[in-house]
Amino acid sequence: FLDDRPVRLRSGGVAGGADPIRIVVDSELRTPPRAQVVRAVERSRAPTWVVCTRRAAEQRAARLRRAGAEIIPVGTKDGRVSIAGMLAALAKRKVISLLLEGGPTLAGSFWQARAVHRLVAFVAPKVLGDPAALPMLAGPAVERLGRAAPLEDLELRRVAPDVMLSARVRYAGKGAG
Numbered sequence: 001f002l003d004d005r006p007v008r009l010r011s012g013g014v015a016g017g018a019d020p021i022r023i024v025v026d027s028e029l030r031t032p033p034r035a036q037v038v039r040a041v042e043r044s045r046a047p048t049w050v051v052c053t054r055r056a057a058e059q060r061a062a063r064l065r066r067a068g069a070e071i072i073p074v075g076t077k078d079g080r081v082s083i084a085g086m087l088a089a090l091a092k093r094k095v096i097s098l099l100l101e102g103g104p105t106l107a108g109s110f111w112q113a114r115a116v117h118r119l120v121a122f123v124a125p126k127v128l129g130d131p132a133a134l135p136m137l138a139g140p141a142v143e144r145l146g147r148a149a150p151l152e153d154l155e156l157r158r159v160a161p162d163v164m165l166s167a168r169v170r171y172a173g174k175g176a177g
Contacts, residue, residue: 018046019045019046020046021047021048021095022046023048023049023090024037024038024050024051025086025106026050026052027052027053027080028056028057029050029056033064038067048070049071050069051073051089052081053074053081072090083110084113084115100116104136104137104138105138108135111137111139112140114171116169118169119165119167119168120166121136121165123162123164124161125162125163149169149171149172153168
């Protein structure tokens with residue numbers, strides 16, 4: 001997939017591969033029961049899990065369960081799903097690795113929890129200029145470049161017209177991982 005060879009897709013995933021467990025992080029269970037990620041259980045043996053806070057509405061949870069999703073309630077941090085709580089709940093289910101495909105808020109939450117161990121970013125050969133554009137990671141700004149988390153074991157690879165950057169994250173300071 002990450003080289004120049006074409007990928008053959010079958011319904012539900014990559015040909016010859018296993019469908020991954022789909023995990024939706026949704027603090028208040030706003031995901032509609034008819035959303036594609038929930039309906040995927042109709043054509044896939046892999047489950048869809050929705051991680052929410054313990055205060056999410058039970059009637060929303062019931063609708064998602066009826067649609068085939070498993071609900072995983074965890075504690076909160078700053079009103080959102082606790083990343084540490086979510087990772088602990090997933091570890092109990094034998095999940096030891098995640099591919100995060102969220103937006104800047106979820107990515108920023110994982111980053112602030114120091115739960116990102118490898119960063120893989122795809123860069124398209126296009127230049128956009130939008131002062132309202134979303135950042136890759138939402139969260140506190142790094143005040144000085146010297147305090148930015150360095151990336152190590154950098155790998156660059158061309159993927160069709162894009163470039164894939166893959167690197168290990170080394171957090172600076174106390175508890176660096």
